[in-house]
Amino acid sequence: MREHARSRTVALSGYGTNVVPLERKVSMFKNGVKTVVLLAAIGALFMGVGSIFGSGGLAIGLLLGIVFVGGSYWFSDRLAVRAAGAVPVTEAEQPRLYAIVRELTARRGLPMPAVYLSPAAQPNAFATGRNPNHAAVAVTQGLLQVVDEDEMRGVLAHELSHVANRDILITSVAAAAAMGITFVARMAMWGALFGGLGGGSQRNRGGQNILGALAMMILAPIAAVLLQMALSRSREFEADHSGAELLGTGEPLARALEKIDAYAKQVPMNVDPAHATAYIINPLTGRNVNFANLFQTHPPTAERIARLRGQH
Numbered sequence: 406m407r408e409h410a411r412s413r414t415v416a417l418s419g420y421g422t423n424v425v426p427l428e429r430k431v432s433m434f435k436n437g438v439k440t441v442v443l444l445a446a447i448g449a450l451f452m453g454v455g456s457i458f459g460s461g462g463l464a465i466g467l468l469l470g471i472v473f474v475g476g477s478y479w480f481s482d483r484l485a486v487r488a489a490g491a492v493p494v495t496e497a498e499q500p501r502l503y504a505i506v507r508e509l510t511a512r513r514g515l516p517m518p519a520v521y522l523s524p525a526a527q528p529n530a531f532a533t534g535r536n537p538n539h540a541a542v543a544v545t546q547g548l549l550q551v552v553d554e555d556e557m558r559g560v561l562a563h564e565l566s567h568v569a570n571r572d573i574l575i576t577s578v579a580a581a582a583a584m585g586i587t588f589v590a591r592m593a594m595w596g597a598l599f600g601g602l603g604g605g606s607q608r609n610r611g612g613q614n615i616l617g618a619l620a621m622m623i624l625a626p627i628a629a630v631l632l633q634m635a636l637s638r639s640r641e642f643e644a645d646h647s648g649a650e651l652l653g654t655g656e657p658l659a660r661a662l663e664k665i666d667a668y669a670k671q672v673p674m675n676v677d678p679a680h681a682t683a684y685i686i687n688p689l690t691g692r693n694v695n696f697a698n699l700f701q702t703h704p705p706t707a708e709r710i711a712r713l714r715g716q717h
Contacts, residue, residue: 481577485533491521559658562648655713
């Protein structure tokens, strides 16, 4: 009994003392404020771009902003699972997966989330939704094949900690905001291109194309900066810690992170950089994707593993 208690202390010593409930409440409040700011910013962006084209453009921008902001909030879980190509699975189809999720949610005092399976060969997982009552947890086919039951429990404890810590809404909204800004930048590019094809001098066409390219070069990094400002890397450490607390040890999650990180460098996954932030390990680790480094919001995996194992 003493040995078990000692090993548990060693496993969690990299995190220090347990997180005080008040601190978690403060973190949730900050996430709420960031969410409101992001939603307001994306609405203002659409209106700002629309205003360039006059009062009619402003009205269209306002309408698009309302639709986008509303969709980002109410359908964040659907957008994320669709981006991952994930489909809902039943308990009859994945009894082991359901059993682990049901056990951990009961111990954590959370409602049972929707469970999804992505056909991706890369082992990975993410959680999404606007609150614990409207949450979803998704794992890839590759994860089912690579990790054992204890490691799967570690991964799901981490993802359910994101649900409990109220990280899922801010992550989904931040991804939607980044995609919205990138969408506006691409609109500017195509607008400049087709505007140039519509006539005018060669100089004007060249100037419009340059402006469109500049819009993409400027707005895409802005999207990434907003994403990084909204998503503190500490959220992954906190979810690791909460998951380890739930299991009484960080070793299963540490082993799972080692495996997932190694596979992510070898097995590609087709996911946009904005949604990559939701996964337990950045799924673009082994790919050369435009602007992917700008959207990096994960702390180094080796540091996460070291903390889980009580090393420094």
